[in-house]
Amino acid sequence: MSRIGIWIFVAVAFVAAATEAYVYALPVGEVMHVATYTVLCGLAWWSALRLRRGRLPWLLIAACQTLWFAGDAYELLELHLVGATSAVGPADVFWLGGYPLLAVALALLARRRAAGGLRGSVVDALILTVAAAAVSWQFIMKPLTDGYTLAESTVPLLYPLADVVLLTAALVIALSPGTRTAPTRLLLAGVVCYLVMDLCWNVLPYLLSPEVFEPLGVLVLAGNALIVAAGLHPDRAELTTPGPAGGTLHPARIFFLGLALLTAPVLAIFTPQDMVGAVASAACALLVVVRFVNVSRAQERAQAQLAFQASCDPLTGLANRTALGAQLARTEPAPDAPVAVLYVDLDGFKQINDEYGHEAGDAVLRAVSGRLSSAVREGDLVARLGGDEFVLLCPGVPADEAVRLAERIITDVAWPVAYEGHDLVVGASIGIAGSTDDAAEGLLRSADAAMYEAKRLGRGRWVLSA
CATH class of the missing domain: 3.30.70.270 (Reverse transcriptase/Diguanylate cyclase domain)
Known part of the structure; x- marks a missing residue:
């Protein structure tokens, strides 16, 4: 698909998602949801199967979208046959099953993209993820455990946990070396749509009525469309093409890493702390030490390489x-x-x-x-x-x-x-x-x-x- 065609496709998909949000509670909204999801899943499989090389990550993404569609379809079927949907049911198996597939797909893309330079990006992603996990535990996961049995709280807890895993994989992609043009931005924007939708569904029930926040479920369709567009983009090879490692850390990266390191101490000041907060603080400190060691060793290797280049002939390896x-x-x-x-x-x-x-x-x-x-x-x-x-x-x-x-x-x-x-x-x-x-x-x-x-x-x- 041409570049112009990609953006036309994204625009059409967003218009369809916005229209569905408007008629979310009506029968026509359900029809639109099923039709749009079917088209997006079909395009996801088509974009994956037509590749000759590097097919596995895109097959996993297509499988993820198909599982999520199966969960939605089961819930709609249950609603029409029974008249209500269960709080925890088979649909959750389909929805939760898609997260690890998507996380593995993003990890495979990052591994091929970084070509041996992934260690620093992984450590930085883990630092940011630990901070996000601490916040998620304090304000999303922990309230789910208060006053509920283990069976009642286990499945709801799995969704924010899955989001933490997905966030880690997305951050590794975002922080890894390589070119970041339209395909990378489309992929990351799609993952952001998933995370925002899950965040809204975890937080807004405490603030708003269901009819207000439930239409935000169309963000999944928007995310699917963005990721399919990344797979169809003529420059999608940049997602798996190794790029040169950056010589310096971007200021935004330093800012967010500093913010992540302050998260646990700030939570300790303003909220009652438990073992999770202590573990998050220890994990951040340990990851910072690992990052420091990696940077020190990388500097030593760079100095050794410079010394070699200064004294050796590059063609023959002899002294110069x-x-x-x-x-x-x-x-x-x-x-x-x-x-x-x-x-x-x-x-x-x-x-x-x-x-x-x-x-x-x-x-x-x-x-x-x-x-x-x-x-x-x-x-x-x-x-x-x-x-x-x-x-x-x-x-x-x-x-x-x-x-x-x-x-x-x-x-x-x-x-x-x-x-x-x-x-x-x-x-x-x-x-x-x-x-x-x-x-x-x-x-x-x-x-x-x-x-x-x-x-x-x-x-x-x-x-x-x-």
Whole structure:
């Protein structure tokens, strides 16, 4: 469906819901409710079944809407056959059964959307949910337990509990990384409609007569329409497409997290507290500690990644020019501790790039990097300066051993590199500089000059600096 078509569909669905609210108590209102619900459930299943990938969350959403429709249909049938509806009955099984399906669907969408970056969003969602659960317990759930038997209060208690679970799943979606355009907003708006409707049905009976608040039940239809629209939207892939994690917390997120942390203490001041309030306070404190630990570890990983990027070549994983310079500055040749520097330049590398492309050249560079790393000892440094130039810094290696190492490298580098059915061959020209008393930084210049002399003499050879 096109983007314009999506908004036309939403507008029509809202007009139908508003009309139904107006004629809610009339027979025509019941007919409209059944007809509208049937169409929305059909569209929910159609939008889910036509997907080739990522179908499961949308199938769960369609199943949720179907269960809720079954609950409404049973209640209407009971009303017409018996003349009244039972306070607790089979309809509640259908209604309550839809909540976990919807929560699991939202969790699956969030998991695919976050791509490994979900931990912080989950902790933040749990902090907000604990605060909402504390408020819900104090003003909605607890009154349901006063003066009622366990059987009479159990089913009514399950609805606010289900709302808490649904709120958690919705917050994980809202706080997870990723793009938030029309599909995400439609999905979240649909969940908000469900939560607002349940809140109204839990609170307004204490304030208003049934004929005033019962028409608000059409908010379920509005929520269904919004979620179906999200599933039909041409950009719905954003709901499962991993997005980059945000670098900073949005100010609104910080505000609501702070508000959530203040909820339990404020409730303790203005309302009598019980074990639930103490548990909510402890849970919030524990979640804040978990969040702090996660942020600290993420910062440590980021610092380690920055340090790696500052000292390593991204293509080959070898040390880069900066790391080589730092190591040269720390290296001090001595009569009993000679230092050898080998400057390696590949022969024929430009022709491979020109003939087979830069991806082939990158494959050759990675292969040569592995061969150079295998040729040296543990403690020696292999660095890529850029392009097809490499440097080997070998402390404790005298000149004769450096020559043997160069001959081995020339042989190893000359082995073909397999790439997409082709054998790519390069050679190596190597300049060698060794010292027992000069500064190590000067060895790099001497090895560079010797490498150019090897190039001039015909390539594929080594030259020892005088």
